[in-house]
Amino acid sequence: xxxxxxxxxxxxxxGWTNDDxxxxxxxxxxxxxxxxxxxxxxxxxxxxxxYPKDVEVLRHKLDVRGLTICNAWFSSLFISQPFDVTIEQFxxxxxxxxxxxxxxxxxxEQGDSIQGKDLNIFGDQKPHWTDAQWDTVVRGxxxxxxxAREKGxxxxxxHHMGTGVQTVEEIDRFMESVDPELVxxxxxxxxxxxxxxxxxPVLKKYVSRIRHVHLKDVRLxxxxxxxKEGWSFLTAVRQGVFTVPGxxxxxxxxxxxxxxxxxYEGWVVVEAEQDPAKANPFEYAVKARxxxxxxxxx
Numbered sequence: 001x002x003x004x005x006x007x008x009x010x011x012x013x014x015g016w017t018n019d020d021x022x023x024x025x026x027x028x029x030x031x032x033x034x035x036x037x038x039x040x041x042x043x044x045x046x047x048x049x050x051y052p053k054d055v056e057v058l059r060h061k062l063d064v065r066g067l068t069i070c071n072a073w074f075s076s077l078f079i080s081q082p083f084d085v086t087i088e089q090f091x092x093x094x095x096x097x098x099x100x101x102x103x104x105x106x107x108x109e110q111g112d113s114i115q116g117k118d119l120n121i122f123g124d125q126k127p128h129w130t131d132a133q134w135d136t137v138v139r140g141x142x143x144x145x146x147x148a149r150e151k152g153x154x155x156x157x158x159h160h161m162g163t164g165v166q167t168v169e170e171i172d173r174f175m176e177s178v179d180p181e182l183v184x185x186x187x188x189x190x191x192x193x194x195x196x197x198x199x200x201p202v203l204k205k206y207v208s209r210i211r212h213v214h215l216k217d218v219r220l221x222x223x224x225x226x227x228k229e230g231w232s233f234l235t236a237v238r239q240g241v242f243t244v245p246g247x248x249x250x251x252x253x254x255x256x257x258x259x260x261x262x263x264y265e266g267w268v269v270v271e272a273e274q275d276p277a278k279a280n281p282f283e284y285a286v287k288a289r290x291x292x293x294x295x296x297x298x
Contacts, residue, residue, distance in 0.1 A: 001297035002260055002268075009298050010044025010070045011037050011288070012214075012271040015244075015281040019049045020116055021234055025276040031061065033281070038065040040285035041293075044267055046106075047072035055099045062100075069100040070267040071212055073158070078140040079111030079133050090144050098151050104212045104267065105148055106186045108158040108165070109137050115162030120230035127164045137164070138177045145182030154211045156186035162233050166195055168202065175206060184209050190216025190242055190271070193250050194223055200254045207262040214271045215255075215292070217248030237273050244272045244284045246291030256296050268298075 016033040017025035030050040037045055045067050052058040062068065074093050077086050090107075097105060112127040119125050129137065145155040157174060159165045165174050175185060187210045192199040203210070219241055226236040245252055259268070270288045274281075292298055 002256065002264075004298055006263070006265040007259070007296075007298060008043055008070070008267050009289075009292060010046065010068075010267050010269040011040070011042045011285055012046040012269055013037075013048035013051070014271060014273040015279070015284060016276060017048055017050055018237070018273055021238070022049075024238070024273075025281070028276060028281070034061060034065055034067055036282040036285060038067055040282060041289045042067070042270070042285070044068045044070040044269070046070060046269060046271075055096060059100060069097065069102045070269065071102055071104045071106050072097055074105055074107040075110040076107050076137075076140060076144070077111045078109060078136050079129070081111070083136070083140060086140060087143060087147070091147060094148060094151060094153065098153060103153050104156060105144075105153060106156050106158045106212055107141070107144060108160045108163055109140075110163065113160070113163045115160060115233045117162075118232050118234075121162055121233040121236065122227045123230065126162060126166065129164045133164070134173065134177065138174070141174075141183045142179045145179060149182060154184055155182065156184045156210075156212045158186040158214075159188060159191060161191050161194055166191070168197055171202065171206075175209065180209060184211040186210070186212040186214065188214040188216060188271075189250050189252070189255060190214065190218050193218040193220075194236075194241065199250070200258070203255060203258050207258055207264065210264070211266055213259070213264070213266070213268040215245045215252070215268055215288075216271050217243045217245050217250045217252075219243055220249040238275060240274060240278065242272045242274060243279070244270055244288035244291070246295075247284070247287060252295060260296075268292075
């Protein structure tokens with residue numbers, strides 16, 4: 001069982017409205033989203049594009065529902081834009097998150113990502129960084145980690161399909177290269193499984209350096225169809241490759257056990273981008289909440 005004094009449960013808004021494909025859930029409002037999160041029994045949320053930009057307005061909307069912002073995606077672009085531009089954007093992002101009460105920042109290098117492009121996500125066009133690009137990304141993440149620490153916050157790298165940090169080898173190189181005191185890992189069960197990687201050994205190896213967890217399930221028959229037919233990442237999402245924990249093919253029992261045995265402290269976040277017209281977001285949030293309560297005691 002996970003200790004509720006150490007581990008808090010959140011859910012991402014991407015099940016209600018997809019920021020990368022706004023037609024998915026375009027009809028769902030911000031207030032519907034956060035109200036249903038709270039009604040389903042969650043205490044935290046990440047940030048979606050429909051969330052109010054004004055910090056005070058957003059904080060009020062969350063406070064009355066008993067919700068807290070736990071993290072928000074940050075796209076670093078060290079490979080595709082001037083170094084200082086990404087750093088300036090990061091500082092603004094950091095400060096907004098800090099004002100909202102979040103103490104974790106999840107970042108992904110998107111300078112040459114193919115996750116949003118109409119390309120075979122399993123093809124040979126996934127970025128493979130040169131040594132010079134690796135050096136730039138590592139320098140950038142160390143600097144962002146230092147800037148996060150200035151505010152008592154923690155920087156995590158989100159390994160992600162279609163990016164330069166996707167495979168086991170790439171995760172290892174990243175984690176071996178960055179400063180372990182400044183940069184940590186965001187563990188995502190779904191992206192590892194989608195990539196054909198067993199998430200359990202990765203979690204075991206890096207659990208002491210993991211500061212944020214995304215609980216995402218995968219429908220393996222759809223993942224396999226995506227590989228066979230050469231789908232893009234977003235096509236696979238539209239077709240339902242992801243779902244909430246307990247509804248797909250990921251075995252979460254060893255994941256929960258490792259988190260428990262390690263004494264993990266932090267947020268665990270249900271994140272399952274689906275088409276809301278096919279997978280009612282409130283119903284799936286309730287399903288995930290029930291499953292996690294049964295399996296972890298949270």
